[in-house]
Amino acid sequence: MSAPPGGPRRRLDEDRRRAQIITAAVEVLDEVGYGAATLTRIADCAAVSKGLIWHYFTGKDDLMTAVAESTLTTLTDGIADGLDRTAPVPDVLRSALRGAADLSRTHRKELNALYRIVHNLHGPDGTPKMTLAFYETTYQAQENLFRRGQVEGSLRDFDTRVMAVTYQGAVDMMLGYLNEHPETEPRAYADALADLLLNGIERS
Missing domain, CATH: 1.10.357.10 (Tetracycline Repressor, domain 2)
Incomplete structure (x- = not known):
């Protein structure tokens, strides 16, 4: 039986996406420093759209926190x-x-x-x-x-x-x-x- 919409499967996918973005942010921060760690650069590193980062985080400060x-x-x-x-x-x-x-x-x-x-x-x-x-x-x-x-x-x-x-x-x-x-x-x-x-x- 498949998981209901909005159930555990969706939560797992969202957690993985957030973790993927956070991992990319770590990579970018290490490579180019804080000032150059733009959301666009982080999105490129994570191989996701910049809009997806905005879906999970309210902005750079929220992501950095x-x-x-x-x-x-x-x-x-x-x-x-x-x-x-x-x-x-x-x-x-x-x-x-x-x-x-x-x-x-x-x-x-x-x-x-x-x-x-x-x-x-x-x-x-x-x-x-x-x-x-x-x-x-x-x-x-x-x-x-x-x-x-x-x-x-x-x-x-x-x-x-x-x-x-x-x-x-x-x-x-x-x-x-x-x-x-x-x-x-x-x-x-x-x-x-x-x-x-x-x-x-x-x-x-």
């Missing part, structure tokens, strides 16, 4: 999938930093696209659209991990929100540095950063 959200989810899920969540929290943190550092090689295009959106997407008043609220889900997950470490006794007492923001800031700076210095060994950087962070929060 969707690309940033989708890309951040892809990157964070990729790191999370490689973690042993049953391991002691300090080991989880070290593995997470290594996984993040590996993104500089495995997901370079996605990182470039996200970086360019975060630094170029602004509201009508000129303020950045990708504020700290963009990371809220990430902060909450990190806070939960820090709290578990405190309960288990592997981490000392500290403000988990402050540490989550500090941790994410360190990850962002690491990725920016690795992008600018591709000669740097990602995991060596990650291990050095892990040592610094854990020396400050691990219970002695």
